[in-house]
Every structure is written in structure tokens, then in C-alpha cells.
Amino acid sequence: MKKDFMFTSESVTEGHPDKLCDQISDAIVDRFLQQDQYARVITECAVSTGIVFIAARFEPNANVDFTNIARQVIEQVGYEQSEFNGKTCSILTSLRELSPEPHRLFKEANLTNxxxxxxxxxxxxxxxxxxxxxTSAFMPLPIWLAHKLARQISHVRRHNILPYLTPDGKTQVGVEYRNRRPHRIHSITVIASQNKPSKPDLKQLQHDIKENVIYPIFADEDIKPDAQTRIFINPDGAFIKGGPAVHAGLTGRKNAIDTYGEYSKHSGSALSGKDPIRxxxxxxxxxxxxxxxxxxxxxxxxxxxxxxxxxxxxxxxxxxxxxxxxxxxxxxxxxxxxxxxxxxxxxxxxxxxxxxxxxxxxxxxxxxxxxxxxxxxxxxxxxxxxxxxxxxxxxxx
CATH class of the missing domain: 3.30.300.10 (GMP Synthetase; Chain A, domain 3)
Known part of the structure; x- marks a missing residue:
């Protein structure tokens, strides 16, 4: 087993198309269970330019407006672009009723062993x-830091600190290990989407991300970037608008981000979009x-x-x-x-x-x-x- 190595993990903001799909799927699960704690539902979502597709299987014992839930999530995440927003996007559904399974209606609090x-x-x-x-969360450091950076991108956007950002973003952190312990920050990558190519220019964007995203996040970390840490901010240039208008999304396509950043194994099955019977x-x-x-x-x-x-x-x-x-x-x-x-x-x-x-x-x-x-x-x-x-x-x- 290696003692010295470098490991990277990535995270994405809630506006990434895959994560948008996960949130729509789980918002539907929430709504079913809020109406009926014994509800059974399995739902998946796909998004692309101007289109949301929802496929769901459920027992018909709840009144759930799939379309309205999707529009609410899209709006709450922050998509207001003309190319994709909760008011004008087309929503297609494929709904199928599951066969009732009475033995799944158990009241677990009253069950004997x-x-x-x-x-x-x-x-x-x-x-x-x-x-x-x-880490204090008992998580691998790379995914812990990647999540913190992704959350900070959303924070500075929502609080109008960097109001030109859009909801879509991605982060990656590489950590060097010595004797299987985190030793130093090898690299930091932040990809943030913006509304217009000229506001701000790439140089200003890179400065803003360092000052308002990267440096604040590492202020309370024991291991901080050093002079040799490689920092990449939109290394391919301006990332305009982002979101489903640029790349499609699908429920369950970010399992590593949902779990341990691939530092550990994870199941191939999606976590989102499933009721607790799964x-x-x-x-x-x-x-x-x-x-x-x-x-x-x-x-x-x-x-x-x-x-x-x-x-x-x-x-x-x-x-x-x-x-x-x-x-x-x-x-x-x-x-x-x-x-x-x-x-x-x-x-x-x-x-x-x-x-x-x-x-x-x-x-x-x-x-x-x-x-x-x-x-x-x-x-x-x-x-x-x-x-x-x-x-x-x-x-x-």
C-alpha cells in the first residue's frame, strides 16, 4: 500500500446540471414522503438546453405536481438565463404506477426484532x-476542501459579492500525502461560469476568485496553499453562462462527489431519487x-x-x-x-x-x-x- 502519493477530488455547485437533476429528483421524493410517509417513488431527471425530462415510478397514493416541483428547484438554484430558467423551460414527464406492496406499509417504530x-x-x-x-468531519481532505470551495462559489454569488457568476461551477483539490497523512496542497482548480465574457475579463475573474473563494476557505485550515501550490482558475478561458444551456445533466452521475471523492470505493447506484425502501x-x-x-x-x-x-x-x-x-x-x-x-x-x-x-x-x-x-x-x-x-x-x- 502506498504511503506517499497525491490524490485529487472534485466537487460541483448546486447549479451544475447533474446536481440540478439530483435536487429535482430528491425534491420529488421529499414531496411524496411529506404527503405519505409510506410512499414509494423512484425518480430520475435529465436536463438540456431548455428541456427537463422526468421519469418516475410511484404508488398512486399521493398528489404530487412533478412539473411545479422542477420549476421551483430551478428557480431556487438561481437559473434566470433566457436559455434556461424555471418559467420557460419545457418539462416532459414519463410516469408509471408501481404495483401496490402492502407489506411495505409497516410501521417501523412498532416492529419487534x-x-x-x-x-x-x-x-x-x-x-x-x-x-x-x-478532518473534523471524518472525511478525506481532498473532497472536504473541494466541497468547501464549491459552497463558497455559491455563497459569493447568492450574496452578490460576485454577482456576475452563474449557478454552475466546479472545483478540484489535489493533496500530497506523506505516510498516508495529508502533507501539503498540491493544486487547486476552480471553474466558475459568468454571464458575460466582458464582465469581468479573465484576469479580474481570477483575482476575484482567489480573494473571495480560495483564500477565505483556507483561512481556517491547518494545511494551506504554499508557494509551490498550483492554482488554476478557468484555465481554458472564460466559461460563459454554463448550466444546461452548455452541457446536459442526469440524476446519479456524480456518485463520487456524493460520497468520498473516490478516495474510497462507492456504489455504482445513484443515491438521489429513491425513497427509503431502496x-x-x-x-x-x-x-x-x-x-x-x-x-x-x-x-x-x-x-x-x-x-x-x-x-x-x-x-x-x-x-x-x-x-x-x-x-x-x-x-x-x-x-x-x-x-x-x-x-x-x-x-x-x-x-x-x-x-x-x-x-x-x-x-x-x-x-x-x-x-x-x-x-x-x-x-x-x-x-x-x-x-x-x-x-x-x-x-x-
Whole structure:
């Protein structure tokens, strides 16, 4: 295993077309669950110049205006360009009703352990959770910094600090590691779209991004850019307007950004656009919960948890733990502790994290807030899978 290396991760703003699709999809999931906590819905979205396409499968027990939700999200993200905006874009839908499944209407809060055991998953999946002690959020430093930069681009736009920016942007951070620990910032890339090529010119844009995005973000970081750090701001020149008017978007196409910036494995399945019955979504949250508690308990400096599920079974057929040589006890011992003290069953996860009720209990919805800047490692949201309330089940190092 390499000890010295350089690793890069990227993030995007909420106006990136792929992230716009994720937010529309999860806003629809929120609306279904706000009306009926037992609602089942799977929805995907695609955007291009002037067009939004929504495909959804759902049980017909809720009254949801797909078109209105999409227009609201587009407007809230900030698209007001003539080429693409929430008022004039064309929205196409392909809607199909799912066959009712009464056995999915269980009230998880009242289930006994035996009843939880009887509720099986209805799709196969292999999911991953990861945590490390590189940051206070137990996330790898490259994706943590990339997310911070992307959020700052949106901040300076929304607060009219750099009012010429549009909602679309992208960031990338390269970190050099020594002995598998972050050592220095190798490179920073920021791509920000603007409304007009002449306001400002590229040189002024680069200055503005450094002063208002990059430098403020690193002010409170332990590792800061140095004289050798390579900084690229719109290296290909002006990026005009951006968004769906320039490049298309699709739900679920930013899985690495949603998770660990490819520092760790992630599932090939999209996280957004699915109700909590989908194990390929909520299983990833449960795996993160386990990995984070392992690292918080100081049993390892970094940990990856893999859960594999098969249709018709309630429990994962496989639980794997990898601590990359940093574990204080063996990976096999940690796996045995997870199997004993963590509930990775579908209904058990829904019950512990209260996943069906969170959209109605959270102002502005719940799942849509996950659709930009990561489903894990969020310090701005109180996510149940980010709690470190299981550290006592592990032996003290």
C-alpha cells in the first residue's frame, strides 16, 4: 500500500446540471414522503438546453405536481438565463404506477426484532461507507476542501459579492500525502461560469476568485496553499453562462462527489431519487455510520465498510471491513463487532434513522439538501448516520 502519493477530488455547485437533476429528483421524493410517509417513488431527471425530462415510478397514493416541483428547484438554484430558467423551460414527464406492496406499509417504530427480520430487501446492492481522521468531519481532505470551495462559489454569488457568476461551477483539490497523512496542497482548480465574457475579463475573474473563494476557505485550515501550490482558475478561458444551456445533466452521475471523492470505493447506484425502501440508498448511509463510529472510537485512522445485499433477505450476505493497516485490532474482530451491535437490516435502518419521517420534520424538505455537497460528512446538517453514538460498543484502544 502506498504511503506517499497525491490524490485529487472534485466537487460541483448546486447549479451544475447533474446536481440540478439530483435536487429535482430528491425534491420529488421529499414531496411524496411529506404527503405519505409510506410512499414509494423512484425518480430520475435529465436536463438540456431548455428541456427537463422526468421519469418516475410511484404508488398512486399521493398528489404530487412533478412539473411545479422542477420549476421551483430551478428557480431556487438561481437559473434566470433566457436559455434556461424555471418559467420557460419545457418539462416532459414519463410516469408509471408501481404495483401496490402492502407489506411495505409497516410501521417501523412498532416492529419487534422478529418482525424486522421478516422484511427483506427488494433489490440487490453492494454499498460502501468510509471514514478517516483527516478532518473534523471524518472525511478525506481532498473532497472536504473541494466541497468547501464549491459552497463558497455559491455563497459569493447568492450574496452578490460576485454577482456576475452563474449557478454552475466546479472545483478540484489535489493533496500530497506523506505516510498516508495529508502533507501539503498540491493544486487547486476552480471553474466558475459568468454571464458575460466582458464582465469581468479573465484576469479580474481570477483575482476575484482567489480573494473571495480560495483564500477565505483556507483561512481556517491547518494545511494551506504554499508557494509551490498550483492554482488554476478557468484555465481554458472564460466559461460563459454554463448550466444546461452548455452541457446536459442526469440524476446519479456524480456518485463520487456524493460520497468520498473516490478516495474510497462507492456504489455504482445513484443515491438521489429513491425513497427509503431502496437499500442501495440507505445501506450506504448505514455503512458510513459504522465506519465513522469505528474511526471515532480510535480503532483505526481510516476504515471502509462494505455491505452486500441480495433480494429476498433481510440482512447483508456479506459485511467486510478494511482499515488499510491502521486498525488497533484485526479487521475480522471489527467485523464481528459490527455484526453484533449494528443493525444493517432494511427495516432496522429505516427505524433507527427515522428515514420516512425526516422530510416532514425538516423545514424545506430533507433529501433535497443531500443532493448537493455530499450525502455524508455534512457538518451543516444533523444527519442521523453522522452521529458517533456507538463508540462504546468498541474496545478502548
Amino acid at each position: 422478529a418482525e424486522i427480520e421478516q422484511i427483506t430487501v427488494n433489490n440487490q446492492a453492494t454499498v460502501f461507507g468510509f471514514a478517516c481522521n483527516q 437499500i442501495d440508498r440507505i445501506g450506504a448511509y448505514a455503512a458510513r455510520y459504522a465506519a465513522k463510529n469505528i474511526v471515532a472510537a480510535q480503532l483505526a485512522d481510516e476504515c471502509e465498510v462494505q455491505l452486500s445485499y441480495s433480494i429476498g433477505l433481510s440482512r447483508p450476505v456479506s459485511i467486510q471491513v478494511e482499515t488499510f493497516g491502521t486498525g488497533k485490532i484485526s479487521d475480522e474482530e471489527i467485523t464481528a463487532i459490527l455484526d453484533k451491535h449494528f443493525d444493517f437490516r432494511l427495516a432496522g435502518i429505516i427505524k433507527q434513522f427515522n428515514l420516512r419521517n425526516l422530510p416532514s420534520q425538516t423545514e424545506g424538505g430533507f433529501y433535497r439538501k443531500l443532493a448537493a455537497y455530499g450525502h455524508v460528512g455534512r457538518m451543516d446538517l444533523e444527519l442521523p448516520w453522522e452521529k458517533i453514538d456507538k463508540i462504546d460498543v468498541f474496545p478502548h484502544s
